[in-house]
Amino acid sequence: MKRGGRDEDGRSGTILLVEDSDVVREVIARMLEDVGFTVLPASGGEDALSISRREDVSFDLLLTDVVMPDMSGVELADRLERERPGVRILFMTGYAEDAVVNEGILGRQRECIGKPFTQEQITKRVREILPP
Secondary structure: OOOOOEOOOOOEOEEEEEOOOHHHHHHHHHHHHHOOOEEEEEOOHHHHHHHHOOOOOOOOEEEEEOOOOOOOHHHHHHHHHHHOOOOEEEEEEOOOHHHHHHOOOOOOOOEEEEOOOOHHHHHHHHHHHOOO
16 A cells, blocks of 8 residues: 655644544544555554555554454554554544543553544644654
8 A cells, every 4th residue: 555645834744544434534534644644544453553564564653442342542553662662653532631541541641632623633643743
């Protein structure tokens, strides 16, 4: 699979997007693609691991929902960090962002954005995490 194009800020990247809701996943993918990122959509943790393990796939950021039916985003991130040390991660949650972060649900210090978010908000957060 190809690696991402450049966004309007000159940054490029490919994002592994993991979201169990088809509609939400499609909307977020469109938001990111519209500003120039390449998106690899996955419907859950196992799907994401399968994509990640393909030899022709590389990505710059894991963008994953925290709460999913079969595998939590935290479990997915932990597994991917073992397989791809240094992978950048941004969690999404529909729960109160402060509660998720403050109660330690994400484990050690990790980046999180609350849903719903605007295209401007997600683009800003992705740009903050990805290198120029």
